[in-house]
Amino acid sequence: MRGPRFFQTVQSKIIIIYVLLILMAMQLIGVYFVRTMERSFIDNFTDSLNKQAYLLAGFAEPYLNASQDAGSATAEGKKSFADLNEIVNNLFNISDAEIQIIDANGLVLTTSLQTQSARIGQKNLQNEVISALQGIKDIESETIDAEGNRRKIVAQPVGEGTKVMGAVYIEASMEPLYGTMNRINKIFLSGTVIALVLTVILGVILSHTITNPIKEITRQASAMADGNFNQRVSVKGPDEIGQLGNAFNHMTNRLKEALSLNEEEKEKLSSVLSNMNDGVIATDDQGKVIVVNRRAKRMLNIGSEDVTDRDISDVLGIPKEQIAKHVSGERQSATIQVADEEEGDFVTIRVVFTPIHRRDIGITGTIAMLQDITEQEKLEDARREFVANVSHELRTPLTTMKSYLEALDDGAIEDPTLAHRFVGVMRNETERMIRLVNDLLHLSRLDSRKAMVSKEPTHIPDMLEEVADRFSFQLDQKDISIQIKVEAGIRDVMLDRDQIDQVLDNLVSNAIKYTPEGGAIVIRARRTEREWLEISVQDNGIGIPRKDLSRIFDRFYRVDKARSRNMGGTGLGLSIAREIVKAHGGTISLESELGHGTRVTFALPVQQMEGEAV
Incomplete structure (x- = not known):
């Protein structure tokens, strides 16, 4: 300076x-x-x-x-x-x-x-x-x-x-x-000059005693402005300059403590903002962005772009008039959708606006909280779809039963042949509803973790052979061949035999349903690199379109709803299989190509404690 x-x-x-x-x-x-x-x-x-x-x-x-x-x-x-x-x-x-x-x-x-x-x-x-x-x-x-x-x-x-x-x-x-008189004036003038010279010398000495501490305080103030708070002003006396020096040293200490506390709070705030699950955008009174955390950038697909000093309406894509209404309290939240480049879908974001008030000034800025409600929306949609599917699945057999009962009541009961056929249809519909309710109860127990996994030593080759035997009649009807391929060394594994049998039954049943006559099914068992047991069921049936693969394990989801319902399925088989595999600590996946068949693979860890709750 x-x-x-x-x-x-x-x-x-x-x-x-x-x-x-x-x-x-x-x-x-x-x-x-x-x-x-x-x-x-x-x-x-x-x-x-x-x-x-x-x-x-x-x-x-x-x-x-x-x-x-x-x-x-x-x-x-x-x-x-x-x-x-x-x-x-x-x-x-x-x-x-x-x-x-x-x-x-x-x-x-x-x-x-x-x-x-x-x-x-x-x-x-x-x-x-x-x-x-x-x-x-x-x-x-x-x-x-x-x-x-x-x-x-x-x-x-x-x-x-x-x-x-x-x-x-x-x-x-x-x-x-x-x-x-002139001589006396000259003498007086000379004395005045000498006195002025001595006065200047004494003034310099005296001013040094006053200005040197001030210069030192000025240097200390400049050092403080540069962030150096370690220097102190030397106090040489109890006079006003000394009091000023003591006050300045005290101010330095307090300012150092305040800045340290401020830095600590700033780091805490920065850490909180950086690790928040919600996005945060702060603006000034003009609506210009002054703070934005990383989560908000990821949610808005901004990346490393610097949006500081940009208008919040440009960042969020919401008109200024609507933002003003949200800030004024008429409607504090808004919903926007942002394209997700990675998933190729849209992300739904709820934006909650909160004004920043300062005493005697009014609104000096706005805080916008961004919440990713995509999963919530999906869950809500799934809940609505689940209720609709259950209602639909129950309405169809109930409607059928009602119509047959009305027919019996109208006089069909007098015809033994017709009455017997109507009762058989109602029995089938009743069994269908019972299967649906049982599947729902099973899923409910798995979701609430009330089902226990009772593991016992299970011989894998025998288990797979028994699955093939249980479906031998359906396989013969459609002339579908089935092969069991077990890797050498796989014998007894600790697992819940009943539940894994249910998983295999669901997978083999689906393979038989969607494989045309003369097709083939292959069941394989092998150990993975992590020493897990991996079992796969592969067919060469009609396959599944690529667009349906992401939702194939959803409850009541069917690729061809009419055909699946006619085949007697409830749409819960794969969902139950997934929950059982998860209860064992394993994973399940599905690979399929339309017209070339499907392969469902699940892997289970072989080291588990017996009687573990799920």
Whole structure:
């Protein structure tokens, strides 16, 4: 991450603020100090000039008084002005200043500057002199000469009250004073610069003590953003920065724990979603997919396709309007069908929509639960078909019996021959119903696992020979040959002889029914690679169409319903055979090709505990 520029950092801001504060304070102090010092110097300078003017006025008063008494034309008066001039030049000599003694008429009697000696005897008409001759004291003013130098003028009257004998006029240069002020300003400016340099150095040191912990916290925050929660901020004191560091370390620990818990919960949720038998699709408030588990992808035949950010209506193939109705609660579930490429059939899926609510916001998304109800639908269809088949199987003989009974009641009972034939038909129909009910009871016991498998040592060759003997009459009637082929080494096997005989009877009976005259049936017994006993019954009869093979073991399922019913079958033989084989822990399968015969094979494990419940 690129760092901020220097003037954008907190350190620079602290230094700048610190320097500006010191500079402002120094300027305020400097202005106040310079102004005060300048005023003090000027006042002292003016006061010094006034004091000298007072003193000089005291010295000049006797001379001006004597001059007025004796007359200005006498030699003694001239002598007095010469003495006064000597006093002014020697006693009151002020550097770069002009001192004039002026009489009551405004005439210049003496001056301290030799260059201004020509002005002696001339009138001085300046306002300060006029005011002093009027008896006004402490007159002062400032002026600027032709060379641009600032000068101070003071004037004091000589004499007191109404008797003003003259005036003392002093004009002194103020440049030395301002020169001193300039030197002091330079010294103050140099001190200010030195103070600012020291302030910058101290500001850098001070800002480091503040910004270094902040920089460390910033680095730690960046490390946290990158997922590193192992570093800690060093706390060097109990001040606010130290408290911030402690709070940040505490926050780091809590955040680390929270993220760890979040990751754990996320992994749990991911594991739950991945291993759910139901599909899950989650969307945002716009209906865009944000989460989809593997089961949902398999159910919808999406595979590895990324459906994130796709609209759920496109994924499910349901219009948006219908989804909105489901989410709003009018009808929360919908049923869709998806083509199963592997089975070449359709899968029925129930989709249950549940809105995601957030407080003060409302619906922020939708959860769609996908349930594969294909088997349920098949079971429901099978149940309905089973009920219909049982009803049909029972209705046919009952209808026949009713019609014959009505015929007997109408007078056929009076004809012995006809009555005997009618009673024989009703007996056959009754036996047919008894067989059907017995088969249903047998299947019910097998389904409820109430039937016990009573295993006993059974000689396989003898068992198969006995099966062939039981059907010898039917075989001779249709001129069908039967062969028994038993692999060498197969002798006694533990199994339930009665139930396996029932399986073989059903298989051989079916083979005889659907094999034309002159056909052949082969019964084989062998051991498989897993050391199981495998018995197969194969014929060269009419065979079974490929489309019926998947349902051939279903209850009441017949390939040719009319022909099968006429042959006396109930449609439960293969179903009973399958349940008996399953009760023994074995498997059964059927292979057939239309016009080329059928082979039914079942395999039984030879190692079983005697008396095992099924």
